[in-house]
Amino acid sequence: MPQAFDAQNPPFDRLTHAEAAELRSQLDIGYWPPGETIIGVGQPAGYLHVVIKGSVEERDGEEVENILRFKDSFDARALVHGAAGASFVAAEETLCYLAPKDVVLDLIKRNPGFAAFFYSELSRKLTGYASGPEGSGGVEQVLRARVKEARLHAAFFIDAGATIAETGKAMSERDSNALFVRDGDRVGIVTGMNLSKAAVLMALPLTTPIRDITHFQIHSVDEDDFIFEALIKMTRHNKRRLAVTSGRTFVGILEDIDILGLVAGNSQLIPGRIDRARSVDDLELPARDIQAQVERLHKQGVKVEVIAEITSDLNRALFAKLYDLIAPASIKEAGCLIVMGSEGRGEQTVRTDQDNGLLLDRPVPAEDLAKFRVDFTAALEKFGFPPCPGNVMVRNPQWSQTVEDFNRQLKSWVLTPDEFSAMNLGIFYDAIAVTGRGELLETAKTALSELMRGESAYLARFAKAIDQFEDASAGMLTSLMATVGVASDAIHIKKSGTFPIVHGVRVISIDRNVHAASTMGRLDELGAQSILSDDMVRDLKSALSYLMEVRLRSQLTSIRTGRHEEEAIVRLSELSTRDRDLLREALKVVKKFKEIVRSRYHLAML
Amino acid sequence: MRNFFLRQFDWVALNDRSYAFMFEKLGTEEVVSVDCETTGLNPHKDDIVTIAAVKIRGNKILTREAFRVSVNPEAVMPATSIKVHQIRKSDVAAERPIRKVLPALLRFIGNRPLVGYYIDFDVRMLNKDVFNMLNIGLQNPLIDVCDLYYSRKYGTAPPGTQLDLKFSSIQRDLELPVLQAHDAFNDAVSAAQMYVVLSDMARRGIRLKRSRDWSQPSMPLG
Structure with a gap:
């Protein structure tokens, strides 16, 4: 209804005032009792639904994938593609605004920002890009890019008389999944999927000419058209590919994935x-x-492990280049730049610190080293890498010295029974060489393994670090206390979640001589060696992945709000029910894993 | 029986046969939620300032085709009521008088049952002018959301239970969005929402809990 309808809420905040007013005037309200299906899977929808009251379950079969609440809207796919990807069922008494399909489609056509939301919904990516003050620029910019700026697939033509077999061969030779087909004056497109369907589902002989399976009604855009025009055509015609023309000639194929x-x-x-x-x-x-x-x-909905991988790769390229730019010849000849900790494991997303060091195979002139130590760390700080609280940085002489001295250092850490040296060893165990003489790191790592192998007393002390933070409980009591304001509902996601997993896995990996760099990789190896059960490996991986995701979300929020001290804090009261359930499950896994580590290293006796 | 005869009298009294539809049997499941803002609470002295009517068809509230009109009242608009609905005399000076807008309203609501919050009051206000025009009053069955709410909430209450039938209380209890009140359209839409929720609860035999005030918020982690 009109006045009360909140157009400040994405995606409606993309609408102009006039467009929002137009939409308001076209809204009806629908009501569903609990258990009633609002849109069935595969059904078209006459409306875009926006929840006013109650909640709606998005279900895939029996499984509830998502719970939609006040201000959430559904289902873009049913609206644009004419078939819902999931079923939407009222979980409580539910009222929704009903925005008629033709009105919404018309707005999509006219407003590229609004259209982008729907396209992103459809591709199940780009979730909620509009939430932050910055970041939305990326999408807008892309929509206003020209088709020719996208990575187009070159246009290859094949004659309509060619057989399915020949066409398949041509596709694989050109590493292309779609070819233009010329048939006299007609031009069509044939895709790998068309070939597969013809051969597998329709059981056509491979000698069939592709004329029979080619789509000759092709939709095209000009290479000078805007990307959003291409998006609209794809959504409207439910096509994943468009032919790209330049004037009257076909110059390529644009796929949704390219956008x-x-x-x-x-x-x-x-x-x-x-x-x-x-x-x-x-x-x-x-x-x-x-x-x-x-x-x-x-x-954009990219999984956190993938983000971490991309980020680590880029950071390493950055470190290597920086080293290349500022290290004097003496250091370049003798040195190896290493990164450690989360950066070494490839698990850093939002920068929280810098853990880096320099190993040398021989002494270099003192003034070269002194200058490099200062310059390197200062440059990273300027790039926005916060200094490492544990001072694990090139600037610290402990972390930039000859391998020989460093090995002595390692030995003294192994012999010193305190948490500080345990943490240094843990961080170093995660080291990888970024650039320079990688064999120096191998030497130091071998030395570390030899120092620690079979030292069960030392390993136990090392493992003890998982107990340095007490268990967080996302149980009933905590949340009950939190709702009445007695206890804080804050959970430190690093201390109670990620650290125990990462460190516990690290300890067992040292013990069992596991070589993988990432925690996920180590878990796979430990599973393969049957040191952890397959179930435990799977649970730990999904728990870690989820905890990293939650941590990333809270880090991004703290960047936006400027409350940096809260970057690892998650508040139960600010989570959705589904997230709370998942968090509780993840913390259960952490607890179980800590028990395993404790009994393995007899921590109860220390 | 008495109603039947009253209807027969009205049928005879109706002075404009083009409004015969008012007497037709109910042929549809539709109802209409109606709300009027007035210059005051006395039907004898006060006049209507705005009227809104919204059809409800099955599970849908058809806000899109709502009937909304402002009226130039003949009665003086006292400051007290202007404070309530924030419509000044000058805001409605250019509007048509009620007799000009009634035909459209009557055709909009037709013979559908009327839904509203204390709907009797709105009907009494409207009937003043309907009488002047047609010699009879509105024939529509009336559904008061207060009654629906009362029977869901207090139907089995022990004697002496404190009743709270305030508009805002019902809204809060049903967890409906609170719109800016004292706008005829918003109030009509709110009453329509109350109607769909309450009549569905009645169908399913669901009762509203009393004394929700001290009940604990539901446990987030069960």
Whole structure:
């Protein structure tokens, strides 16, 4: 209803005042009792539904995938593609605004920002890109890019008389999944999927001419058209591909995934810019872009492990280039730059610290080393890498010395029974070589393994660190206390969640000589060696993945709100029911795993 | 029986046969939610300022085709009522008088049952002018959301139970969105929402809990 309908809420905040008023005047209200299906799977929808009261379950079969509440809207897919991807069932007495399909489609046509939301819904990516003050720019920019700016697939023509077999061969030779088909004056498109269907489902002989299976009604855009025009055509005609023309000739094929590639942004462009940098100053922009794309990728629904992997790769390229730019010849000849901790495991997303070091195979001139230590750390700080609280940085002479001295250092840490040395060893165990003489790191790591192998007393002390933070409970009592305001409902996601998993896995990996760098990789190896059960490996991986996701979300929020001290804090009261359930499950897994580590290393006796 | 005869009298009294539809048997499941803002609470002295009517068809509230009209009242608009609905004399000076807008309203509501919050009052206000025009009053069955709410909430209450039938209380109890009140359209839409929720509860035999005030908020982690 009109007045009360909140157009400040995405995606409606993309509408102009006039468009919002137009939409308001066209709204009806629908009511469903609990258990009633609002849209069945595969059904078309006459309306876009926006929840006013109650809640709606998005179900895939019996499984509830999502719960929609006040202000959530559904279902873009049913609206645009004419078939809902899931069923939508009222979970309580539910009232929804009903925005008629033709009105919404008309707005999609006219307003590219609004259209982008629907396209993103359809592709099940780009979730909620509009939530932040920044970041939405990426999508808008892409929509206003020209078709020719996307990575187009080159146009290859094949004659309509060619057989299915020949066409398949041509596709694989050209590494292309769609070809133009010329049949006299007609031009059509044939895709790999068409070939498969013809051969597998219709059981046509492979000698059938492709004329019989080609679509000759093709939809096309001009290479000078805007990307959003292409998006609209794809959504309207339910096509994943469009032919691209230049004037009257076909010049290529645009796939929906290419557009996503454009939106996903410049992560593929950053390495080039790092590579071209001629000075430390040139690196600053790409360094900040690495950080900016974390949020963008997250909003696009990219999984946190993938974000971490991309980010780590880019950070390493950045470190290597920085080293290349500022290390004097003496250090370059003798040194190996390493990154450690989360950066080494490839699990860093939002920058929380820098754990880096330098190993040398022989002493270098003191003034070279002194200058490098200061310059390297200062440059990273300028790029937005906060200094490491544990001072695990090139700047610290402990972390930039000859391998020989460093091995002595390792030994003294192994012999010193305190948490500080345990943490240093843990961080170092995660080291990987970024650039320079990688064999130096191998030497140091071998030395560490030899020091620790079979030292069960030491391993036990090392493992003890998982107990340094007490268990968080997302149980009933905590939340009950929190609702009456007695206890804080805050959970420190790193201390109670990710750290015990990462460290516990690290301890067992040292013990069992596991070589993988990432926690996920280590878990796979431990599973393969039957040191952890398959179930435990699977549970730990999904718990870690979920905890990293929650942590990333809270980090991004803290960046937006400027409350940096809260970056690892998650408040139960701010989570949806589904998230609370998942968090509770994840913390249960953590607890179980801690028990396993405790009994394995007899921690109860220490 | 008495109603039947009253209807027969009205049928005879109706002075404009083009309004015969008012007497037709109910042929549809539709109802209409109606709300009027007035210059005051006395039907004898006060006049209607705005009227809104919204059809309800099955589970849908058809806000899209709502009937909304402002009226130029003949009665003086006292400051007290202007404070309530925030419509000044000057805001409605250019509007048509009620007799000009009634035909459209009557055709909009037709013979459908009328839904509203204390709907009797709105009907009494309207009937003043309907009488002047047609010599009879509205024939529509009336459904008061207060009655629906009362029977869901207090139907089995022990004697002496404190009743709270305030508009805002019902809204809160049903967890409906609170719209800016004292706008005829918003109030008609709110009453329509109350109607769909309450009549569905009645169909399913669901009762509203009393004394929700001290009940604990539901446990988030069960």
